[in-house]
Amino acid sequence: MSALVNRLYNSQSIQQWQHKRTMLHSSGIWGREPVLEYLADQVIKSGDVVVDVGAGAGFPTLRMATMAGPAGNVVGIELSEAMIEAARHHCRAANLSFQRADISQGIPLPDEFADVVTGFMVLHNLRRTEMRRTLIEVERILNPHSPNNVLTFGVTCAIQI
Helix, strand or coil: CHHHHHHHCCCCCHHHCCCCHHHHCCCCCCCCHHHHHHHHHHHCCCCCEEEEECCCCCHHHHHHHHHHCCCCEEEEEECCHHHHHHHHHHCCCCCEEEEECCCCCCCCCCCCCECEEECCCCHHHCCHHHHHHHHHHHHHHECCCCCCCEEEEECCEEEEC
16 A cells, blocks of 8 residues: 555645645545535534544644644544645644554554544555454544544545444
């Protein structure tokens, strides 16, 4: 997976990923605005701990930090170093951080850490075995007592865990 991520998300391609316009693009990969509206209205509450796997350049993650408010905490997990650098440069909030990790090899957070885990158009980049490991990791880091255990995969799909 590292080779694919590095080929798609690198210092030469970073410009296309780090602007609000990517949120409005007609492609399913970028058409995240409806999902963000749903998360703001129905899922993420003030004080929630949110983990965004495959955070990219961080624009949706920053929006989630606003939704979680000052009492919340949002962590963006991303494999691409170029994306992490862009996210840290362009997306700043007191309750927001970014970590580099391969989500199919383990998410570097404690058990039952998150109230909400999001992943926009991430699973399509994974092989079946990587997808299974990622979903096991998502289940591990989700707080089972939180009413907001949602993993979103794309514009028209939300799966309740």
